[in-house]
Amino acid sequence: MTDDELHARLRAADPLPDLPPLAPERLDQLLEDTVTGTEAPTTRRPRTLLLAAAAAAAVVVVGGGALALTGRDGGTTTLALAPPDVSASCAALTPELLAGSDVAFAGRVTAVSGDTVVLETTQRFTGEVGDTVEVTQGDGSVVDGAALTFEPGQVYLLTADDGTIGSCSGSGPDSPELRALFDQAFGG
Amino acid sequence: MSRTEGGVEEFESVARAVVEPVRRYLRRRTDAATADDALGEVLLVLWRRAADVPADPLPWAIGVARLCLANAERSRRRQHRLAARIGPALPEPDPTEDVAGALDDAARVRAALATLKDADAELLRLSAWDGLTHDQLAQLLGTTTNAVAIRLHRARGRLRDALEREGPEPDRTARGKEQA
Numbered sequence: 001m002t003d004d005e006l007h008a009r010l011r012a013a014d015p016l017p018d019l020p021p022l023a024p025e026r027l028d029q030l031l032e033d034t035v036t037g038t039e040a041p042t043t044r045r046p047r048t049l050l051l052a053a054a055a056a057a058a059v060v061v062v063g064g065g066a067l068a069l070t071g072r073d074g075g076t077t078t079l080a081l082a083p084p085d086v087s088a089s090c091a092a093l094t095p096e097l098l099a100g101s102d103v104a105f106a107g108r109v110t111a112v113s114g115d116t117v118v119l120e121t122t123q124r125f126t127g128e129v130g131d132t133v134e135v136t137q138g139d140g141s142v143v144d145g146a147a148l149t150f151e152p153g154q155v156y157l158l159t160a161d162d163g164t165i166g167s168c169s170g171s172g173p174d175s176p177e178l179r180a181l182f183d184q185a186f187g188g
Numbered sequence: 189m190s191r192t193e194g195g196v197e198e199f200e201s202v203a204r205a206v207v208e209p210v211r212r213y214l215r216r217r218t219d220a221a222t223a224d225d226a227l228g229e230v231l232l233v234l235w236r237r238a239a240d241v242p243a244d245p246l247p248w249a250i251g252v253a254r255l256c257l258a259n260a261e262r263s264r265r266r267q268h269r270l271a272a273r274i275g276p277a278l279p280e281p282d283p284t285e286d287v288a289g290a291l292d293d294a295a296r297v298r299a300a301l302a303t304l305k306d307a308d309a310e311l312l313r314l315s316a317w318d319g320l321t322h323d324q325l326a327q328l329l330g331t332t333t334n335a336v337a338i339r340l341h342r343a344r345g346r347l348r349d350a351l352e353r354e355g356p357e358p359d360r361t362a363r364g365k366e367q368a
Contacts, residue, residue: 001351006344009351010316013297016216021208031203034231035196 077130098185101159103127106174106182108155117150119158125186127160157182199235206249207231213250213318218257222264226256247320247328300350308343315340 001009011017022030098104104126107119117135135150150156155174172178210230214223233252234241242248301309314320320328325336 001348003344006348007316009293009297010301010312010347013294013301014216014317015294015298016212016317019212019215022211027204027207030207030228030231031200034203034228034235035199 077133095184103160105129106157109150109152112152202245206246210249210253222260229256247324303350311343
């Protein structure tokens with residue numbers, strides 16, 4: 001099977017080959033609504049939409065890694081590095097966004113051995129976190145180049161939501177800016 | 189927010205250029221309502237961040253759409269967890285799979301795609317379904333065109349392997365639409 005044949009089979013597997021374009025008047029309305037900030041009558045969740053868009057409006061790169069909470073054994077929480085988001089664009093972090101996290105903590109990297117990163121928990125903001133956190137790095141076959149890279153000795157501020165530290169979760173190296181957001185989100 | 193007339197025109201020009209590809213990108217990956225919401229968010233970002241939109245706006249817009257979709261999935265997971273506490277879990281919809289589920293070649297290819305790593309599968313989808321060029325993929329992924337070519341080559345190899353594991357290719361004449 002040549003590349004062209006494979007490509008043709010892939011294209012034939014497109015679940016949506018025939019989506020008709022938006023009606024011109026519907027598109028006009030959509031663009032007008034965007035610019036004027038008013039909502040189309042058919043929009044069901046205007047407030048959510050606006051808030052989410054406001055957050056997305058200031059795009060910052062936080063990192064492409066995603067960590068999955070795979071288990072907890074006594075004092076050790078184990079996390080695995082899941083495939084990152086293809087896009088390196090993340091919504092601007094807000095305290096509100098962080099505050100929704102299940103787990104938030106600060107950890108210092110005590111060891112990096114092969115694919116395993118060990119962090120010592122230095123501060124708990126919310127949720128249950130062991131004294132030690134193990135993170136299994138991905139295998140490097142990531143699409144995105146912006147995966148979170150753990151450096152020995154460095155302190156990281158990490159959040160997990162639904163057992164996953166998402167690529168846009170706000171997790172990153174400790175910095176005054178990030179810490180201020182965490183303090184705001186979790187009340188210091 | 190105050191914008192000049194020129195700003196509005198520029199936004200409209202960019203938005204009209206990307207709205208259909210972004211819309212199809214979203215609808216291939218989620219339900220219609222979520223796609224509509226995400227499309228509105230993408231347009232708002234295009235409007236508010238007009239100064240940051242690069243010369244080729246499509247990869248950038250797709251990147252924003254990915255983010256919006258990820259946010260929507262995140263809140264959906266939260267709702268599912270809440271629902272799980274008060275009742276039976278809701279089934280995970282697969283917007284890309286036909287309900288009828290006839291195992292034609294398209295379904296076989298989609299099943300094979302699903303066995304690949306997310307990064308490989310998404311790269312193939314972005315290329316074949318969303319029609320992004322190597323240059324556009326490089327911009328979206330923040331890498332070089334060469335790296336994209338290599339990753340695509342490897343991903344195709346893995347898809348071939350997955351398809352072979354699925355069994356021999358069926359009679360090609362029996363397949364559905366060849367082109368979108």
